[in-house]
Amino acid sequence: MIRNFAVFLLLLGLGAIFLHLLDGYVPASELNQTARYYAEHTAQDLGAANIVTAIIVTYRGLDTLGEVTVLFLASTIIGMVLAQGSKRQRALQRKLPASGELLTTGSRLLVPLILLFGAYVFVNGHLTPGGGFQGGAIIASAALLVLLTDPLKRFSHKLIALVESISGLVFVGVGVLGMLLAGGFLDNRILPTGEFGALFSAGAIPLIYSFVGLKVGAEFTSMLTNLAETEKS
Amino acid sequence: MSMVLIAIATLLTIAMIGAAWVTIRAKKVATAMLAAGLVSLFASVMFLFLAAPDVAMTEAAIGSGLTTFLFFFVLGRVRGGSDD
Amino acid sequence: MDWIAMATGFILILMGLYGALTERNILRIIVSFTVANTGVNLVLVAVGYMHGRTAPILDKTVPVAEAVARIIDPVPQALVLTAIVIGLGVTAMMLTYAYKLYEEKGTLDVSKCRDLKW
Numbered sequence: 001m002i003r004n005f006a007v008f009l010l011l012l013g014l015g016a017i018f019l020h021l022l023d024g025y026v027p028a029s030e031l032n033q034t035a036r037y038y039a040e041h042t043a044q045d046l047g048a049a050n051i052v053t054a055i056i057v058t059y060r061g062l063d064t065l066g067e068v069t070v071l072f073l074a075s076t077i078i079g080m081v082l083a084q085g086s087k088r089q090r091a092l093q094r095k096l097p098a099s100g101e102l103l104t105t106g107s108r109l110l111v112p113l114i115l116l117f118g119a120y121v122f123v124n125g126h127l128t129p130g131g132g133f134q135g136g137a138i139i140a141s142a143a144l145l146v147l148l149t150d151p152l153k154r155f156s157h158k159l160i161a162l163v164e165s166i167s168g169l170v171f172v173g174v175g176v177l178g179m180l181l182a183g184g185f186l187d188n189r190i191l192p193t194g195e196f197g198a199l200f201s202a203g204a205i206p207l208i209y210s211f212v213g214l215k216v217g218a219e220f221t222s223m224l225t226n227l228a229e230t231e232k233s
Numbered sequence: 234m235s236m237v238l239i240a241i242a243t244l245l246t247i248a249m250i251g252a253a254w255v256t257i258r259a260k261k262v263a264t265a266m267l268a269a270g271l272v273s274l275f276a277s278v279m280f281l282f283l284a285a286p287d288v289a290m291t292e293a294a295i296g297s298g299l300t301t302f303l304f305f306f307v308l309g310r311v312r313g314g315s316d317d
Numbered sequence: 318m319d320w321i322a323m324a325t326g327f328i329l330i331l332m333g334l335y336g337a338l339t340e341r342n343i344l345r346i347i348v349s350f351t352v353a354n355t356g357v358n359l360v361l362v363a364v365g366y367m368h369g370r371t372a373p374i375l376d377k378t379v380p381v382a383e384a385v386a387r388i389i390d391p392v393p394q395a396l397v398l399t400a401i402v403i404g405l406g407v408t409a410m411m412l413t414y415a416y417k418l419y420e421e422k423g424t425l426d427v428s429k430c431r432d433l434k435w
Contacts, residue, residue, distance in 0.1 A: 007338045011331055018327040027319055028367060028390070035390040039373070043381040051373040051388070052287045055395040067399050074406035078413045121290075129286035129374065133402050137294040144302055196381075216402070220299060223409050227306045230416065242318055246325045253329055253352050257336035262344050269348045272329065276355045279322055283362050284372040285394045291401045292358070300351060300408055307412045308344065311419040 047193030048126040048202040056131070057205050057212075061175065061186030068168070068215050075219045079226045099149050107149040114142040122213030126202040132209040136216025143221040147228050155225045164218040167211040174204055174211075242282060249275045262308060270301035322363035329356030341428045343415045347408065354404045358397045365393035 031039060038051055038059065048054040056064055122135030146153055178187035188208070194201035252275065255268040273296040280289035333353025337346050366389055373391035375381055419425055 004339065007335065010338070011335055014334070015327075015331055018331070022320070022323060022327065025320070025323065031367075031385060031388075031390060035392055036385055038391055039384040039388055043375055043384070049375045050287070051375070051391040052394050052398065055391055056398065060395065063399065067403060070403060071406050074410050078409055081413050081417055129290055129372070131287070133398060134287075134290045134294050137291070137299055141294070141298060144299070220405075223303070224299075224306070227303065227310075227409075227413070227416075230310050238318060239321070242321045246321055249325055250328055250332070253332045256352055257332060257340070257345075257349055262342065262348075265345055265348050269351050272352055273355055276359055279325070279359060280362055282318065283322055283366045284370065284389050285362050285365075285397075286372050286374070288358070288362055288394050288397050288401070291398050292355075295401055295405050296351075296355060296358075300405055303405075303409055303412055304344070304348065307416050310416055311344070311425060 043196060046188055046202055046205065047196055048188075048205055049196065050126055050128065050131075052129075053125050053131050053205065053209065054202075057126075057208050058186060058188045061208070064212065065171065065175070065186070068171070068212060068219075071216065071219045072164070072168070075222045075226075078223050082226050082230055103149050107145045111142050111145055114145065115139060118142065118213070118217065119210075122210050123206055124199070125209040125213075126205045127199070132212030133216055135213040136218075136220060139213070139217030140220030140224060144224055147224065151228065154229065155221065157222070157225070160218050160222045160225070164215055164222070167215040167218070170211045171208060171215065174208055178204070238282065242279070245275050245279050245282075249279070263305075266301060266304040266308065269304075270297050273297035273300065318368070319363045319366040322366070323360055326356045326359035326363060329353065329359065332356075341426050343418060343425050343427050344412075346427070347411045347415060350411070351404070351408055354400075354408075358400055358404075361393050361397050361400070365390035 030036075038055060042048055042051050042054045046054050046058055048058075118135045118138035120135075121130040121138060122132045125131030125135070143155065146155075174190070175186040177190050179185045182189040186208070188203035188205045191203045191207070193203050200206070249272050252268045252271040256265045256272065259265040259268060273292055277289045277292035277297060280286075280292055330353050333349045333351075333356060336349030337353065340346050340349060370387055370389045371379060373388040373394070375384055375388075379387050415425065418430065422430060424430075
């Protein structure tokens with residue numbers, strides 16, 4: 001009872017603060033200085049059409065490196081916490097009812113297409129909405145479809161780890177190359193910026209974002225796989 | 234045009250708050266999880282109206298899709314536990 | 318438009334927090350957290366919205382020269398994109414611990430876990 005009352009008081013206070021914020025909110029009519037800089041300089045300096053991608057991959061590339069590191073840590077911790085449970089129950093795999101004809105055939109048809117779509121999304125990240133994170137999630141959803149069709153399917157952990165570490169290494173390697181050949185860490189101008197709006201443009205952004213996509217896809221897949229492997233008899 | 238947009242946004246708001254209400258009030262955990270996925274899905278449409286297609290895509294793929302599936306994976310493993 | 322989205326976001330945060338603080342089933346607490354997470358993202362994107370402008374993607378309809386006057390603030394969008402991805406990582410970790418808790422104690426009710434209470 002007292003607990004509920006305290007929760008109520010806390011929410012009331014928070015609500016009052018939010019109401020005050022909402023009341024005093026004046027929408028900006030002009031871009032602030034940072035946004036203005038990005039809007040003016042992205043096209044000439046980096047050659048990327050999607051400014052959000054330019055910010056994520058180049059202007060704040062170090063943030064993205066930290067982000068994929070956090071994701072890597074999360075998937076590693078999940079694997080570590082769940083590892084013990086799966087070893088014990090390996091022998092007791094029950095026979096599951098076969099998944100339906102529709103699901104089996106449909107997944108056989110759709111999985112390559114989903115993988116292709118994921119690759120399309122992250123390769124075109126600098127031109128259209130989308131990019132490594134979205135493409136990685138789409139790739140992980142292909143793995144999810146495979147797991148739905150056959151819950152006892154086991155993906156090779158070695159393969160996932162290999163894809164993950166190679167893309168991580170390439171990401172950092174391209175960043176260091178940027179330091180040697182261009183302006184600084186993760187600078188995209190180590191490759192020619194090319195024609196604005198073409199697929200092979202914006203320097204190293206498509207390259208970096210593709211490897212971010214592979215890394216994120218591998219991390220999400222490893223999370224899903226680790227959770228799926230807790231399947232008990 | 235602007236009136237139509239505001240009407241759609243209001244509808245989305247009502248739908249999101251309704252789904253959030255179902256999330257915290259539902260009898261079954263599975264219903265709560267589906268409703269949370271629905272909140273994410275409506276939010277992704279809202280992001281599209283707020284001129285943020287990148288965020289809308291991420292929210293639809295990750296927030297609405299993968300998160301809901303993760304919840305159901307875990308729910309499937311803990312069946313038979315004290316459900317409320 | 319931005320005002321509506323911001324109000325919705327604030328309401329979602331409050332509802333999510335209410336659920337997280339009053340529920341006892343750990344899965345429901347995690348679900349409520351994801352609702353609050355969505356609310357925070359909505360508020361952040363709404364802050365970057367500007368009336369009558371379009372998405373920060375340059376193409377034929379938004380030429381480079383007019384970009385400053387035509388696009389909305391891209392920085393909050395980049396931040397929220399990061400926040401959503403990290404949100405999934407955090408949710409997955411919380412779910413893992415919920416599963417471990419169930420395996421150890423056979424219950425999902427957090428009020429029955431009194432190991433660290435005195």
